[in-house]
Amino acid sequence: MADYIEGKRPVIEALRTHVPIKQVLIADNLNRDGLVEDILRKAKKAGAQVKTVRRRDLDEKSERGSHQGVMAETKPYEYCNVQAILDAAAAHAEEHGGAALVILLDHITDAGNLGAIARSAEVVGASGIVIPNKRSAHVTAATYKSSAGAISHLSVSQVANIAQTIERLKAEGYWVAGASEHAKEVVWDSNLKGKIALVMGNEGEGLARLTQQSCDFLTKLPQAGNVGSLNVAQAATACMYEWMRQNR
DSSP, X not given: OOOEEESHHHHHHHHXXXXXXXXXXXXXXXXXXXXXXXXXXXXXXXXXXXEEEOHHHHHHHOSSSOOTTEEXXXXXXXXXXXXXXXXXXXXXXXXXXXXXXXXXXXXXXXXXXXXXXXXXXXXXXXXXXXXXXXXXXXXXXXXXXXXXXXXXXXXXXXXXXXXHHHXXXXXXXXXXXXXXXXXXXXXXXXXXXXXXXXXXXBTTTBSOHHHHHHSSEEEBOOOOSSSSOOOHHHHHHHHHHHHHHHTO
């Protein structure tokens, strides 16, 4: 199913952040104002096709009725296999004293959170992200936006079973750390040196029971205030930076 971006400014933002656009659809009765001219310039630069269509066609495709006479159809994201991430991690480890980081997301459901995690993962030098292929957020235009385009520079793999992937990572020499508020040890005291697979849980439920059991150890962020926990993207960022700090 095609993923569409609706509205002049959202389409401009998508083109600006290098969301892969298949085509830009322009209503046949649209007034060519400055925003539309900007869209046409950016679309040409990005190599995206521009197609004039009947406004009723946009109305039929629109989910929110906010297209303003402009919609962009995105290209499907090209996921990689887990082996590609393992190969990238092996190369990273060879160049960085044996350190590598792979992120596994246990049914994160918000595409914006996925993008925010991807942005931090790319910044700290993680080799890739693994997500389930069902009941999980996938890479959309919202992911590109929240990642500030970082998702374009990071490998993402979809798998049928997170627990099986964890076992595969263990066989490759990774220590698997699950982030859980129920952990006894805080991340500052956890050993995150070397090849680490960091597993983050669902926004509401956290790590699934089977996923927790598959991890080598659980860890949590220290807390001084009264709020229960951070947003999963914020928590993932803090944990990733602790890995980076310990392996600096």
